[in-house]
Amino acid sequence: MAESVVLVTQPREGRGTQKARQLRRQGLIPGVVYGHKQAAVSIALPAEELGNAIRHGARVVDLHAGQDVQKALIKEIQWDHLGKEIVHIDFARVAADERVRVMVRLETRGIAPGVAAGGVLDQPMHTLEVECLVSSVPESIRVNLNDLQLGQAIHLRDVTFPEGVKPLADPDAIVIQVTAPMAEPEAAGVPIAEQAEPEVIGRQKEAEEEEGA
Numbered sequence: 001m002a003e004s005v006v007l008v009t010q011p012r013e014g015r016g017t018q019k020a021r022q023l024r025r026q027g028l029i030p031g032v033v034y035g036h037k038q039a040a041v042s043i044a045l046p047a048e049e050l051g052n053a054i055r056h057g058a059r060v061v062d063l064h065a066g067q068d069v070q071k072a073l074i075k076e077i078q079w080d081h082l083g084k085e086i087v088h089i090d091f092a093r094v095a096a097d098e099r100v101r102v103m104v105r106l107e108t109r110g111i112a113p114g115v116a117a118g119g120v121l122d123q124p125m126h127t128l129e130v131e132c133l134v135s136s137v138p139e140s141i142r143v144n145l146n147d148l149q150l151g152q153a154i155h156l157r158d159v160t161f162p163e164g165v166k167p168l169a170d171p172d173a174i175v176i177q178v179t180a181p182m183a184e185p186e187a188a189g190v191p192i193a194e195q196a197e198p199e200v201i202g203r204q205k206e207a208e209e210e211e212g213a
Helices: 017-025 047-055 196-212
Strands: 005-008 028-035 038-046 060-065 068-079 086-093 099-109 120-122 127-133 140-144 153-155 174-179
Touching (some): 005 038, 017 028, 017 086, 038 047
Parallel strands (some): 099 140
Antiparallel strands (some): 060 068, 099 127, 120 174
16 A cells, blocks of 8 residues: 655645746646645645655655645646656545545566566556555555466456455456567578579670670
């Protein structure tokens, strides 16, 4: 389960691209908090603390604004065009006993025997939407590969989920599989008798000798 992270926020005044750039130059990230039938609130929070929380897989955070503390779910993150810097973040207010839908990553564990046998590991599914309590949001879902043989697949129904975590996808969907490697096409050999180039050169040489005779 992902632990709640504390992030200290401050009110944000003014909107627009120029104001957002000013905040980022000050080491702050603009954001908004909404939900639970309350008015949306514009905030700013330290870029370094927010970045650390995101890198460590935080999904649920405690937003501190003075004496007020709100539990919130990271709903959407906007990145720059290089995908390196956060430019804006959205938070949705939540309660500890509330069930939410979140995307979590699938983490593989172990070594598939089918790969050792010459197979190729193919993972069509890297993230998965699940439903669970806010207090039980997993950092990741582990998929054990130790029994995966050549030609076999692990379907979503085969994955073990933490108690209270419900996957929201087709149980028959393939999470990961080991397939046989594709055979490389053999280069077609060309018989020497069918190679036209030396024959053309030979005829040209004979023609030149006849002209010189």
